[in-house]
Amino acid sequence: MIIPVRCFSCGKPIAQHWEEYTERLKNNEKPGKIMDDLGLERYCCRQMFLGHVELFDLTAQFRKS
Ligand SMILES: [Zn+2]
Incomplete structure (x- = not known):
């Protein structure tokens, strides 16, 4: 659904980076580089972005009618 506000494992707030992450992905930047720039260093936080649909x-x- 929507990206969780915090990382499930460590509790770091991550949702504020989601829009910038998807925008930069559309510009064909590499996910690893984007996450480095956003300060997402731990692999628990990085998997939240990589695995999110x-x-x-x-x-x-x-909708319910
Ligand atoms: Zn984390």
């Missing part, structure tokens, strides 16, 4: 726009199509 944004499903909000897909699930938003299915």
Whole structure:
């Protein structure tokens, strides 16, 4: 769905970086370089970004009527 506000493992707030991360991904930057710039050093935080699938726009199509 939406990126979790904090890293599940260490509790570091990460959600504020999501928009910049996806924007820079669209500009064909390497994920590792982006996360280095954003200060995401621990691999627990990095996996939150690498493993995240944004499903909000897909699930938003299915509303209760
Ligand atoms: Zn973490």
